[in-house]
Amino acid sequence: MENTIGKILKEARELRRLSLREVEIQSGVSNAYLSQLENDKIKKPSANTLYKLSELFNINFDDLMVAAGIVEKKKDSSKTEGHFAFSSENLTGDEEKRLIEYLKFLRYQQKDDK
Amino acid sequence: MENTIGKILKEARELRRLSLREVEIQSGVSNAYLSQLENDKIKKPSANTLYKLSELFNINFDDLMVAAGIVEKKKDSSKTEGHFAFSSENLTGDEEKRLIEYLKFLRYQQKDDK
DNA sequence: TGCAATTGCTTGATAAAATAAGCGTTTGCT
DNA sequence: AGCAAACGCTTATTTTATCAAGCAATTGCA
Incomplete structure (x- = not known):
């Protein structure tokens, strides 16, 4: 929430x-x-x-x-519900690479599920 | 001054x-x-x-x-090659969960490599 | 198993943020 | 001129942030 x-x-x-x-x-x-x-x-x-x-x-x-709700969001970019962990500044280059790979993998799986 | x-x-x-x-x-x-x-x-x-x-x-x-001197000047904004893949609107809730778990795993490994 | 270190957390004390009230001065109006 | 409102600012008070000390529970290791 x-x-x-x-x-x-x-x-x-x-x-x-x-x-x-x-x-x-x-x-x-x-x-x-x-x-x-x-x-x-x-x-x-x-x-x-x-x-x-x-x-x-x-x-x-x-x-x-x-x-944190301390301020109302500035620009429109209408989604506050985002998770922080992935604002790319949090990630090292390597982590980013690996996560993208993993995401590809997840989506590949999902496709087969249907 | x-x-x-x-x-x-x-x-x-x-x-x-x-x-x-x-x-x-x-x-x-x-x-x-x-x-x-x-x-x-x-x-x-x-x-x-x-x-x-x-x-x-x-x-x-x-x-x-x-x-105001509250913070030191932030350095290189060169990181702003922000990655789209993880801006949260691109992720389903489930994907987000799984990615966080995976990231935890990655960092857990890394920590042991001291 | 048992002791010691470490964990997250609560509580009490203190320092500081934030406000309400009021000061003396300046401005604007008739 | 003279009153009234608005000005910036100070002080007293209330509220809140922040920390030091210490708690019970968990973890790590001999």
């Missing part, structure tokens, strides 16, 4: 298999606060904090704010 | 010949706080507040943050 800042941050962290304390070390944001953020207990985090995390996770800052 | 949030916001407001109270009405941020912001008495404003103002003044949010 609704994308929240918590979901996005948690997903980004788990995707990288980092613990809250590892993120604390790398970002300077305390693990206690990170937990609160991930559980959507913080309503208006500072731009600084949000930026640190977007930088660490390599996700676009604007996108993070939009998806 | 130094660009500060205060200077930027004040300049933007005066350019439009708005009073603090007019900005308050249009943005929802109190005039008292606006004054503090313009005089650089606030160190870490929330993303929400900053965004409201950037929107009202129609200035780029990232630029505001950079100029």
